[in-house]
Amino acid sequence: MAAFPIWRGVTKSRLLGGASLAFGALLAVQPVAGASATTYGQADPAVQAGQAVIMKANCGGCHTIPGIPGANGTFGPNLGPTDSAPPVSGRAMIASFPNGAVPNNSPDDLAAWIQDPPTLKPGTAMPRLGLSSDDAAAAAAYLDAIQPDGSIAGLGDSGSGGGSGG
Numbered sequence: 001m002a003a004f005p006i007w008r009g010v011t012k013s014r015l016l017g018g019a020s021l022a023f024g025a026l027l028a029v030q031p032v033a034g035a036s037a038t039t040y041g042q043a044d045p046a047v048q049a050g051q052a053v054i055m056k057a058n059c060g061g062c063h064t065i066p067g068i069p070g071a072n073g074t075f076g077p078n079l080g081p082t083d084s085a086p087p088v089s090g091r092a093m094i095a096s097f098p099n100g101a102v103p104n105n106s107p108d109d110l111a112a113w114i115q116d117p118p119t120l121k122p123g124t125a126m127p128r129l130g131l132s133s134d135d136a137a138a139a140a141a142y143l144d145a146i147q148p149d150g151s152i153a154g155l156g157d158s159g160s161g162g163g164s165g166g
């Protein structure tokens, strides 16, 4: 009995610490907002593939997801930034509804969740969607590219196939 409140306390502080660490990392990668513009517009095939997977799997029927047309579901958590949470890649714990949570420290963790939620959290309301591990990894890459301002890095400039600099 006594251990439960302690566990809750630890989880909460890890959540907050993890979120601010993730923000710090994002800031470190983009020291000047203007300087990141070039990288930002460059297409990332994994992110583009992930966008296609997310549309095909209709994740947006249950989730609100920035950059996905019609993805305004409210059955599952908003996967973009909200007033109270960073985008999902910045959340140290996910699947906290209605209780219990799954660690989320990397795109690999996100991919594992997307591919098989009930194994990571028995009883979760998110079903196994039957995605291949490649598709789950692509979807995770897309979610990982959602920025704190809700924009998506790696989609390329409105699909107008810019130069592939390298």
Ligand code: HEC
Binding pocket: 053, 054, 057, 058, 059, 060, 061, 062, 063, 075, 076, 077, 079, 088, 091, 093, 094, 095, 096, 097, 098, 110, 113, 114, 121, 124, 125, 126, 127, 129, 131, 139, 143
């Ligand atoms: C049938 C509705 C449904 C569909 C379809 C669905 N999800 Fe979910 N998803 C949920 C629910 C409900 C939760 C919350 C689960 C929990 O807390 O146990 C969730 C949680 C998540 C989370 C964790 C978010 C957080 O902050 O806790 C991610 C990431 C996620 N879903 C991604 C996806 C992706 C990607 C797809 C499509 C491949 C998808 N989901 C399809 C219902 C759905």
